[in-house]
Amino acid sequence: MHMADALLSPAVGGTFYLLSGAGLALSAKKFRDEGDQSKVPLMGVLAAFVFAAQMINFSIPGTGSSGHIGGGMLLAMLLGPWAGFIALSSVLVIQALFFADGGLLALGCNIWNMGFYGCIFGWLIYRGAAGKNPSRTRISIAAVLGPMIALELGAFTVVIQTLASGISELPFDKFTALMLGIHFPIAIVEGLVTMAVINFVYQLRAELVKKSLGLGEKTLETKLSYRPVLIALLLLALLTGGALSWFASAHPDGLEWSISKTYGQEELSNSGAGIYGILSKIQKKTAILPDYSFKSSEAETAAPESEASEENWPAISKGASFSGILGSGFVLGLVLVAGMVMLRLRGDKKPG
Numbered sequence: 452m453h454m455a456d457a458l459l460s461p462a463v464g465g466t467f468y469l470l471s472g473a474g475l476a477l478s479a480k481k482f483r484d485e486g487d488q489s490k491v492p493l494m495g496v497l498a499a500f501v502f503a504a505q506m507i508n509f510s511i512p513g514t515g516s517s518g519h520i521g522g523g524m525l526l527a528m529l530l531g532p533w534a535g536f537i538a539l540s541s542v543l544v545i546q547a548l549f550f551a552d553g554g555l556l557a558l559g560c561n562i563w564n565m566g567f568y569g570c571i572f573g574w575l576i577y578r579g580a581a582g583k584n585p586s587r588t589r590i591s592i593a594a595v596l597g598p599m600i601a602l603e604l605g606a607f608t609v610v611i612q613t614l615a616s617g618i619s620e621l622p623f624d625k626f627t628a629l630m631l632g633i634h635f636p637i638a639i640v641e642g643l644v645t646m647a648v649i650n651f652v653y654q655l656r657a658e659l660v661k662k663s664l665g666l667g668e669k670t671l672e673t674k675l676s677y678r679p680v681l682i683a684l685l686l687l688a689l690l691t692g693g694a695l696s697w698f699a700s701a702h703p704d705g706l707e708w709s710i711s712k713t714y715g716q717e718e719l720s721n722s723g724a725g726i727y728g729i730l731s732k733i734q735k736k737t738a739i740l741p742d743y744s745f746k747s748s749e750a751e752t753a754a755p756e757s758e759a760s761e762e763n764w765p766a767i768s769k770g771a772s773f774s775g776i777l778g779s780g781f782v783l784g785l786v787l788v789a790g791m792v793m794l795r796l797r798g799d800k801k802p803g
Contacts, residue, residue, distance in 0.1 A: 452521070452605060452634070452706050453546070453561055456554030460616035461726050467612065468559030474567055475540055479793050481533035490534055491790035493659075493677045496684045497526055498538040498786045499779035502545065503692030504644075506743060506775055510700040511636050516708035517700035518637030521605070523569015524577070524597040525645045528590075529652060531663040532574035538786055539566045545781045550774060551738035555730040560612050564605035572604065573597040578664055585661060587653060594649045595642035602638035606630040609706060621713050629709040637705055655679045692775020696743070697767050740777070744770035 456464070501522030508517040522542070526535035540562050546552035553561045580593035610627050613619060653660045659680060703711060723731060740746070 452518075452564060452602075452609060452704065453543075453553030454557035454564070454609060454612070454706065456556040456727055456730060458609075458613045458616065458619060459554075459557055459560060460618055461556065463612055463616045464556040464559060466559075467563050471540070471559040471562040471566070474536060474563070474571070478533040478536045482537060482790075483793050483796065485531075485533075486794065488794055489677065490530065491787060491794070492681055494530055494534050494538045494790055495783040495786040496681050496688065497529060498542050499783040500684045500688040500691070501526060501539065502542045502782045503688045503696070503775050503779050505542070505546075506692060506696040506699060506771070506778075508700045508702070508704060509640060510702055511633065511705075514633060514708065515702055516633055516705055517702040518634070518640065518705050519699075520641040520644050521565045521569050521598065521602060523565055524573040524594065524601060524641075525648055527570040527574035528577055528594065528597075528645070528649055528663060529659060532571045535570035535574070536566050537789065539570055541785045541789065542782050545778060545785060547734070548737045549739055549781060550743055550778060551734055551741040552743070555734050556726065560609075564608050564612075568601040568604045568608070569598070573601045574663070576600055581664060585664065587650070587657075590653070590660060591646050591650060594646040595639075598641040598645055599635070599638040602634050602641060603631055606634040606705070619714070621710070626709060626713045629712050630705070633705040633708055651683075652680055655683060688779045689776060692779045693772045696771045696775045699766070699771075701766070740770065740774045743774035743778075744768065745773075 501520075504522060505519045508519045510517050521539075523535065523539050526538050529535075530538060543553065543558065543561050543565065547555055547558050547561075574597075576597040577590075577593045580596055581589050607627065607630065610621075610623065610630050613621060613626070614623055649660060656677070656679060659677065702708075735741075
């Protein structure tokens with residue numbers, strides 16, 4: 452559900468830069484106030500895992516479309532809303548800058564649509580569904596329910612952002628129906644994946660799953676080792692980005708599919724003038740692995756994507772493997788640096 456710049460006006464893109472920036476500023480303040488230094492490595496590894504997992508688009512049977520997990524709810528359930536929002540924002544920044552996944556003008560919108568709804572709104576759903584005495588069953592229900600609601604809200608907001616921009620001719624009723632319709636099965640899959648990962652972590656360290664709810668703080672403040680979770684998720688991130696990414700569907704994602712069914716083509720184009728041209732040039736220079744492949748492979752991508760998807764699946768690609776591992780490393784490094792800087796800026800301030 453990564454938006455492209457062509458869907459947005461500078462005014463709408465700028466507005467959501469401000470909103471997402473405000474969300475990040477608040478998240479940074481809350482994270483500093485918590486002062487939990489031991490959470491930083493977990494933030495980095497989880498963000499790296501979400502980056503790798505987002506590379507795997509799964510097909511939606513009978514539609515010719517595909518989707519990938521957003522990961523916001525997963526991050527919120529394990530890190531809390533504020534650290535989760537910072538982690539997912541880091542993923543989206545790395546994707547846009549180094550892999551041209553999502554536009555630079557659209558970055559604020561993408562952070563809002565996937566980060567705010569998935570991490571902050573999703574965490575509220577988690578807290579409400581889990582209750583004061585969360586059982587494993589209630590946590591599992593929250594893991595499925597949260598992404599379903601958050602992803603649908605994000606999909607609807609994409610429609611509002613696009614129409615508010617006024618630069619594309621997409622009828623509201625049809626575009627909304629297609630976006631909500633195609634993202635519903637994607638949301639179900641994300642919910643099931645989130646539930647599976649949460650239950651996996653629960654087996655390794657149940658206290659970690661409950662900690663984001665703020666339950667049992669006195670006992671959890673003692674010493675909670677993240678090492679088993681860190682090792683398992685880091686290995687899973689490397690495996691996912693390095694090899695499982697070969698099995699990603701080449702079908703258009705839910706947003707591209709909805710635009711195609713509404714407009715007649717998967718992507719909208721802009722004039723390339725003004726801010727669009729400037730940001731496009733910047734992204735071309737920063738994107739070292741556009742579309743998660745080597746730049747030298749342009750000849751390979753000249754063939755229609757649909758033919759490649761049918762005949763060459765799984766698409767064993769050195770570029771995809773390198774992108775998955777390198778991107779996960781970039782995200783890990785960015786989150787570790789950001790986390791330590793935020794805590795250092797906290798100074799000697801006492802928690803609470």
